[in-house]
Amino acid sequence: MDKDYVIGIDLGGTKINSVLSDFNGNIISQCTIYTEASKGKDHVLNRIMMTIDNVLKSGNKTIENIRSIGIGSPGPLDSRNGVIITTPNLPFSNFNIVQPIKSKYNVPTYLDNDANVAALGELLFGAGKGTRNMIYVTVSTGIGGGAIINGSLYRGNTFNALEIGHTTVDPNGPRCNCGNYGCAEVMASGTAIARQGKEAVQKGENTALAKYENITSYEVFKEAKNGDKVSIDIINKSLNYLGICIANIVSSFDPEMIVVGGGVTKAGEIVFTKMREVVNQRCFKVMAEACKIVPAALGTDAGVMGSIALALIEEGIEL
Ligand SMILES: [Zn+2]
Numbered sequence: 001m002d003k004d005y006v007i008g009i010d011l012g013g014t015k016i017n018s019v020l021s022d023f024n025g026n027i028i029s030q031c032t033i034y035t036e037a038s039k040g041k042d043h044v045l046n047r048i049m050m051t052i053d054n055v056l057k058s059g060n061k062t063i064e065n066i067r068s069i070g071i072g073s074p075g076p077l078d079s080r081n082g083v084i085i086t087t088p089n090l091p092f093s094n095f096n097i098v099q100p101i102k103s104k105y106n107v108p109t110y111l112d113n114d115a116n117v118a119a120l121g122e123l124l125f126g127a128g129k130g131t132r133n134m135i136y137v138t139v140s141t142g143i144g145g146g147a148i149i150n151g152s153l154y155r156g157n158t159f160n161a162l163e164i165g166h167t168t169v170d171p172n173g174p175r176c177n178c179g180n181y182g183c184a185e186v187m188a189s190g191t192a193i194a195r196q197g198k199e200a201v202q203k204g205e206n207t208a209l210a211k212y213e214n215i216t217s218y219e220v221f222k223e224a225k226n227g228d229k230v231s232i233d234i235i236n237k238s239l240n241y242l243g244i245c246i247a248n249i250v251s252s253f254d255p256e257m258i259v260v261g262g263g264v265t266k267a268g269e270i271v272f273t274k275m276r277e278v279v280n281q282r283c284f285k286v287m288a289e290a291c292k293i294v295p296a297a298l299g300t301d302a303g304v305m306g307s308i309a310l311a312l313i314e315e316g317i318e319l
Pocket of ligand 1: 165166167178179185
């Protein structure tokens with residue numbers, strides 16, 4: 001029987017989203033269920049297997065049709081051995097998630113962190129199509145990334161490459177969750193923008209943000225657009241730090257493209273204009289001019305499309 005299909009699994013703290021796809025990324029069937037993370041690791045593993053069985057059934061295929069399975073998960077993880085080391089929203093600690101799936105289905109199964117997986121998705125199916133040197137950056141509650149070098153994913157020595165959210169952009173900045181000070185993540189993520197908005201209100205600054213019960217980066221962007229000076233200042237500062245982070249990527253990798261996704265990019269043009277400005281300011285002209293900085297194309301599908309891409313690329317299947 002021809003093994004002409006792959007299964008992609010986007011494992012999240014809230015939902016498991018699995019798809020059955022052909023080699024061109026056309027989705028044949030899909031299954032999304034709650035992770036039910038609080039019920040423990042074996043329960044979640046069973047839920048994942050349930051989605052595999054479900055997409056096979058609703059796609060009218062059997063496991064004999066499946067070439068490989070790709071899983072995207074929050075990290076940190078040991079992708080070589082299929083082990084999720086730890087993750088805040090899932091009940092796994094040094095848990096080998098690949099082995100039980102491999103032994104049950106007897107199909108090659110691959111695991112990688114969600115930023116790497118999204119990078120592969122953008123490379124095969126999204127904004128990075130046709131590029132050979134591309135960096136993917138996600139800016140949402142955290143900041144992460146994945147690097148495509150010479151057409152393949154660069155994982156690094158301990159498989160943790162592109163932890164760009166934890167590169168220092170201000171040595172005098174506040175402490176980050178990782179223990180370091182002034183990381184890009186603590187200066188420029190959606191969480192960082194929201195935190196500065198809340199701090200401004202607590203300090204009693206004269207700002208339109210005071211009217212909100214809950215301030216997220218969305219409110220800060222919104223009030224900045226409306227002309228609120230405090231919000232404008234927060235956005236300018238944060239996007240400048242994000243720009244520094246992106247400029248460091250340009251100077252390190254000389255990529256042809258940087259694809260930027262994640263919730264913060266929903267604020268649109270202002271984010272991209274500022275990143276471009278800082279890159280032009282801080283990088284060698286020849287690299288800055290040659291590097292495109294573009295929005296991610298896959299949006300909320302980045303997880304599943306990326307896990308399909310992982311399943312395909314690890315098997316050496318090129319589109
Ligand atoms: Zn950090």
